[in-house]
Amino acid sequence: MIIRTASRVGTARSSAVLIGLFCAAITPSAVSAGNFAGVRQLSQDGFLSLSKDLASINALRALSPGATLNLLGVDLGVEVGVTSVEGSDAWKKAGGGSTQVVTPRISLHKGLAAGFDVGASIGIAGGTGTQTIGGIVRYQLAEPGIVLPGATLRLTANRELGSSTVTVRSYGADFVIAKPLLIVTPYVGVGAIRTNTTAAGTALAGVTVDRTRTFVGFDTRLAFATVSAEAEKIGETTTISSKIGFRF
Numbered sequence: 556m557i558i559r560t561a562s563r564v565g566t567a568r569s570s571a572v573l574i575g576l577f578c579a580a581i582t583p584s585a586v587s588a589g590n591f592a593g594v595r596q597l598s599q600d601g602f603l604s605l606s607k608d609l610a611s612i613n614a615l616r617a618l619s620p621g622a623t624l625n626l627l628g629v630d631l632g633v634e635v636g637v638t639s640v641e642g643s644d645a646w647k648k649a650g651g652g653s654t655q656v657v658t659p660r661i662s663l664h665k666g667l668a669a670g671f672d673v674g675a676s677i678g679i680a681g682g683t684g685t686q687t688i689g690g691i692v693r694y695q696l697a698e699p700g701i702v703l704p705g706a707t708l709r710l711t712a713n714r715e716l717g718s719s720t721v722t723v724r725s726y727g728a729d730f731v732i733a734k735p736l737l738i739v740t741p742y743v744g745v746g747a748i749r750t751n752t753t754a755a756g757t758a759l760a761g762v763t764v765d766r767t768r769t770f771v772g773f774d775t776r777l778a779f780a781t782v783s784a785e786a787e788k789i790g791e792t793t794t795i796s797s798k799i800g801f802r803f
Contacts, residue, residue, distance in 0.1 A: 590718065591649050591650050591721045592720070595757045597649055599760060601642075601644075601649075602752075602759045603764070604646075605645045605649050607641060607642060607790055607791075608638070609715075609752055610725060610766055610789060610790070611766075611787075611789040611792035612656050613713055613714075614713065614727065614750075614787075614789060614794075615691060615711040615713040615727070616634070616636060616794070617662075617709060618662075618772065618774075618797075619742075619783065620731065620772075621695065621706075621709060621731040621742065622698075623695040626666055627666065628803065629664070629666070629803045630663070631662070631800065632661070632800035632801070633659070633661055634662060634678075634797065635658070635660075635797060636657070637655060637657050637794065638656045639655060640654040649721075662800075664693075670694055672693040674693070675689065675690045675691070676689050676690075685716065685718045687714070687715055688713070688714060689711060689714065690712055690713075691709055691712075695707050704734035705732065705733050705735075706730070707732075707733070708729070709728070710727070711729070720756065721753070722752065723752050725748055726750075727746055727748035727768065729744050729745070729768065730744060731744035738775055740774045741772070742771070744769070747765065747768060748789060766790040767789070768787065768788070769788050770786065771786055772785030779801055780801055782797075782798070782799060783800065784796070784798075785797075
């Protein structure tokens with residue numbers, strides 16, 4: 556009873572922290588901190604550097620070991636990611652704001668038949684002044700066994716909204732393996748992501764960035780709530796994310 560109570564208290568505290576970060580990130584001061592008004596000052600190489608960072612910031616993250624939710628399963632989550640910008644000089648010159656970009660998102664995943672899940676998320680890229688919206692399709696290739704881990708393939712698509720200057724669209728494919736261990740499920744994944752970036756009203760040519768994606772994380776289930784954390788590297792840019800989910 557004491558252990559259960561402590562777990563519930565810990566989950567509640569974690570939820571409060573995540574929700575607080577989410578609210579802080581979407582306040583008007585945070586959203587208006589950077590809007591890429593200076594992108595016209597960038598060279599083509601500088602725009603390429605900016606695009607590499609945007610590839611990581613706008614990438615859709617599932618924060619999940621990938622196990623199927625089954626036909627009646629639903630997963631509603633609040634997540635926060637913090638990306639450390641790689642090309643800080645180009646980022647600041649373009650007007651991107653802080654080089655520690657907080658990206659809160661709300662996500663919803665729904666289980667389907669035959670090992671398929673679908674999901675969607677909407678969020679705000681911290682101080683960049685843009686919103687993000689994306690979708691995901693997952694297919695469980697193999698269920699975890701007593702010894703062997705489970706395997707999942709997932710496809711993602713994401714785009715920014717709300718910027719009159721910079722347009723970002725991302726598409727990705729990941730392979731994830733996970734092994735449940737009591738209430739904790741560690742997972743690791745590798746994939747590729749392609750990001751197309753354009754700057755309207757400038758002489759800059761559009762940029763397509765192809766980057767490798769690697770990540771490691773864990774998912775803990777406590778009654779109906781789940782707590783997840785993940786560290787990801789896209790190219791040379793690192794993102795640390797956490798999520799509170801309610802799974803039914």
